[in-house]
Amino acid sequence: MLTPPEQFGIVEPGLYRSDTLHPSHFPFIRSLGIKTAILLTPELPSRAMSNFFEENNIRLIDLALGSWKNNSSSNSNNNNSSATDGQGQGASSGGGGSGAGEGASGSNTASSLIPSIPAAPFQTSWWKPLSEELIKDGLEMVLDAKNYPIIVMDTSGIHEIGTFMGCLRRLQHWNFSSIIVEYRAYAGNKARYVNEQFIELFDVDWITLPESLPPWWIEQEQMWREEEEEREMLLCQEAEQESRRNVERQKLQQQLQGN
Incomplete structure (x- = not known):
């Protein structure tokens, strides 16, 4: 039986949200074919x-920790470390090369523990649930089709991730009221006003869209642009009609004054 996490949700096709995963959730998560997992809280998995x-x-x-873990690179480092160990042992059996072999092995082992991006927590203001830098980096990852399917997680599945997804909805041109409805649907009585305020004030123009966008984003953006063009056309038509009405009023006033 597949058991989803308590706060699991489908954000968009191939994009999911969740609280912390437990072993009982693993079969369900495996069935989604997840390629990338993003953690928003500084706790280690x-x-x-x-x-x-x-x-x-x-x-x-x-x-949140500023650390990245790429399994393929980790496996590569482990293989390199094993190969170096073998070379060190071979040198030792040949005599005189033991120290060099052990030194190389220790160096590779240490390098495999260093993340590809230096660990440095994002700094936030006292009232902000997350930093703008974290939101920016996370959204740009979420909008990169190369990372799909993606699951975004935090400890509770409510606060950090609710703020993060709210900023994504802002980027999708959602009405702010609809964003808050979705946020509170997950948060319930644990909703925080400060999170809602952060979503409202977040500057979406700060986001740089990647080259390879997911299909759902492309489709929604096209629909939004078409709606915007239609709205602008209607506004122009209304302005023209109002202009005609004003001209007719002026003519009528002139006729009345002439009589």
């Missing part, structure tokens, strides 16, 4: 969750 991602070749991005 559990060993079980890390092992699950590695076993299923899921790229884990711990965004």
Whole structure:
């Protein structure tokens, strides 16, 4: 039986949200074919969750810690480390090369533990649930079709992720009232006004769209542009009609004054 996480939700095709995963959720998550997992909270993932991602070749991005973990690169580093160990042992059996072999092995082992991006937590203002930098980086990852399917997670599945998804909805041109309705649908009585305020004030112009956008984004943007063009056309027609009415009023006033 497949058991989804309590706060699991489908945001868009191939884009999911969730709270922390537990072993009982793994079969369900595996069925989604997830390629990338993004963590928004600074807590380190559990060993079980890390092992699950590695076993299923899921790229884990711990965004709040500023650390990235690419399983393919980790496996490559491990293979290089093993090869170096073998060379060190061979040199040792040949005599005189033990120290060099052990030194190279230690160096590779240490380098495999260093993330590809230096670990440095994003700094936030005292009232902000997340930093603008984290939201920017996360949204640009979510809008990159190369990362799909994606699951975005935080500890509770409510606060950080609710703020993050609210900013995404802003970028999708959602009405702010609709954004808050969705946020509160997940948050319930745990909703925070400060999160809603952050969503409202977030500057969506700061986001740089990647070259490869997901199909759902392209389709929605096209629909939005068509609606905007139609709205502008209607406004122009209304302005022209109002202009004609004003001209007719002026003519009528002139006729009345002439009589």
